[in-house]
Amino acid sequence: MRLRRAPIAAEPVPRVGADNAPASSPMPEDAADPATRTPPPLGALFVVWLRIGALSIGGGASTLYMMRRELVQRHRWLTGEEYNEAFALSKLVPGINITAQTILMGRMIAGGWGAVVCLAGLLAPAVLLTSLFAATITAVQGNHIANAMLGGVVPAAGGLTFAIVAQMGGGQIGTGWARVRSLGLMLVFALAVLLGHLPVPVVLIFAGILGACFPQLLGVVPTKPQTSGAVPTAEGEGTP
Amino acid sequence: MNALTLFLEFLKAGLLSFGGLGSLPILVQSLVNGHGWATEAQIGQSLAVGRISPGPNGLYIVALGYLILGPAGAGAATAASIIPSLLVLPLSAVYRRVAGNPRVVGAMRMIGFAVVGTLFVTATTLTRAAAAASRIDLAIALAAPLIVLLRPKWNPVFVLAAAAVVGLIVHY
Numbered sequence: 001m002r003l004r005r006a007p008i009a010a011e012p013v014p015r016v017g018a019d020n021a022p023a024s025s026p027m028p029e030d031a032a033d034p035a036t037r038t039p040p041p042l043g044a045l046f047v048v049w050l051r052i053g054a055l056s057i058g059g060g061a062s063t064l065y066m067m068r069r070e071l072v073q074r075h076r077w078l079t080g081e082e083y084n085e086a087f088a089l090s091k092l093v094p095g096i097n098i099t100a101q102t103i104l105m106g107r108m109i110a111g112g113w114g115a116v117v118c119l120a121g122l123l124a125p126a127v128l129l130t131s132l133f134a135a136t137i138t139a140v141q142g143n144h145i146a147n148a149m150l151g152g153v154v155p156a157a158g159g160l161t162f163a164i165v166a167q168m169g170g171g172q173i174g175t176g177w178a179r180v181r182s183l184g185l186m187l188v189f190a191l192a193v194l195l196g197h198l199p200v201p202v203v204l205i206f207a208g209i210l211g212a213c214f215p216q217l218l219g220v221v222p223t224k225p226q227t228s229g230a231v232p233t234a235e236g237e238g239t240p
Numbered sequence: 241m242n243a244l245t246l247f248l249e250f251l252k253a254g255l256l257s258f259g260g261l262g263s264l265p266i267l268v269q270s271l272v273n274g275h276g277w278a279t280e281a282q283i284g285q286s287l288a289v290g291r292i293s294p295g296p297n298g299l300y301i302v303a304l305g306y307l308i309l310g311p312a313g314a315g316a317a318t319a320a321s322i323i324p325s326l327l328v329l330p331l332s333a334v335y336r337r338v339a340g341n342p343r344v345v346g347a348m349r350m351i352g353f354a355v356v357g358t359l360f361v362t363a364t365t366l367t368r369a370a371a372a373a374s375r376i377d378l379a380i381a382l383a384a385p386l387i388v389l390l391r392p393k394w395n396p397v398f399v400l401a402a403a404a405v406v407g408l409i410v411h412y
Contacts, residue, residue: 057294057397088339089332092348095254095263095324096298104328115329123318126295127302131314133289134306145412151373152380152407153400154284157291158366159381160396163388164261165363169356172349182353189357193265200265200358201256204351211350212343220346 039110040077042117048075049102049121063098067105077109098122178219241277243312249275250301250320258348258355260298265358267301268365271308280369282307287366291396376410 039045048070056063064087071078078086086108090101099119106118140146173182189207192198211218249270253263264283271278286307290300298321305317331338338344371378384399 054294057292057395063296085335089328089335090325091258092339092344093325093327093331094256094258095327096260096296096321097258098260098296098298099322100325100328103325104332107329119322122295123299123322126293126299127314127318130289130293130295130299130302131306131311133293134286134303134314137285137289138307138310145408148408148411149404150281150285150407151377151411152403152405153288154281155367155370155373155377155381156384156400156403157288158280158284158363158370159384160291160388160399161261161264161287161359161363161366161385162382163385163396165356165360166385166389168259168352168359172352172356185350185353186357186360189354190360193269193358193361194364200269201252203358204256204354207350207354208347211346211348213346215342215346218346218349220342220349 034079034082034108039114040075042110042113045077045106045110045114046117046121049106049118050124051121053122054125067101071105071109078105082108174219181218241275241309243309243316246277246305246309246313247316247320250305250317251323253301254320254324258351260296261300261359262355263298263301265362267304268362271304278304278308280366284366284370288400291400374410376406380406 052063052066052070056066068083072080072083083105086101086104089104090097093100099122102118102122103115106115108114110117137146137150169182169186173179173186189203192203193200215221249267250263253266253270257263257266264287267278268280268283272280272283282304286300286303289303290297293299293303299318301317301321302314305313305315307313309316367378367381370381380403384403387394387399388396
């Protein structure tokens with residue numbers, strides 16, 4: 001990463017300023033021990049999240065990249081381990097993953113108010129610009145030029161959903177037989193909506209119950225119970 | 241329909257789905273096919289706005305809320321997008337016990353498949369709606385994902401900009 005700072009040992013001059021890691025950092029890569037480090041001022045935290053919120057254009061991947069670069073590598077407010085834990089946990093709750101990750105990382109960095117400040121910083125630019133664009137679309141309704149341009153943009157945006165399906169699906173299908181099984185299950189759920197006309201929430205809830213009842217169907221097998229309890233492993237799962 | 245009922249629809253879609261666009265199949269079913277509060281064109285417009293704006297793509301619902309009900313709708317969507325994420329706080333307390341549980345892993349994986357399957361149906365719905373207008377719109381709807389998948393380094397925002405130019409040439 002090009003923004004990574006030089007190791008502290010190689011830099012005897014004390015550094016100051018919000019952009020620098022605390023001088024007490026024991027490691028060039030990681031934040032201080034979560035138990036002993038001091039949280040940054042909420043104002044500085046907000047500014048950094050405002051930057052993440054404003055500059056992460058083009059979807060989730062760029063936001064994740066910005067968050068890791070700013071919080072783990074640049075400011076060292078979080079350890080890489082904490083970042084990974086927040087990432088994994090945010091996948092387990094419904095709704096937008098990145099907002100969940102933001103709330104959790106905000107609390108890790110600076111407690112309850114940290115969560116509020118980080119979320120506000122992430123959402124403010126997005127919500128303002130989204131509303132502004134939507135207002136523009138409402139305002140130009142009836143304008144021929146705008147309608148012609150939207151006539152091209154709307155099908156493209158709808159079609160891009162296929163790309164998201166492919167990207168999301170590609171990360172989950174696994175290899176070999178697992179791939180056939182995954183594609184088959186995705187097809188069954190699609191047909192349940194397309195031909196069965198089932199409400200989507202019903203399909204999702206049913207899927208959750210099915211997966212909880214028959215995890216072995218998906219290749220999720222608990223390993224031999226040890227003294228500390230069972231640790232399940234899963235085939236075809238990438239690490240974040 | 242008012243801001244509260246719209247908020248509840250957005251909240252339901254958020255609470256019952258996973259990931260940014262996971263809410264899309266539920267919202268298309270309820271807002272377009274069910275209540276008739278939104279059109280497929282408005283869904284497409286909000287998806288485009290969500291792509292162009294910074295931040296998570298899942299915030300397309302803020303644009304959708306605005307198109308349906310103005311600033312109050314955008315506010316309702318913003319509030320609804322935050323609430324499901326708050327569940328991460330209680331979850332983090334029990335994480336160590338829950339995360340490796342085979343039933344949790346199985347449920348999450350199966351829901352992941354269902355999200356992809358239902359989102360595929362929504363993609364075909366939106367593409368069919370575009371195709372009803374003209375052949376060229378169908379071509380745009382099919383070309384856009386191909387370009388993004390074959391050229392992953394190109395920002396989708398540029399694909400949308402190119403589509404706007406094509407639309408201008410073809411439809412004006």
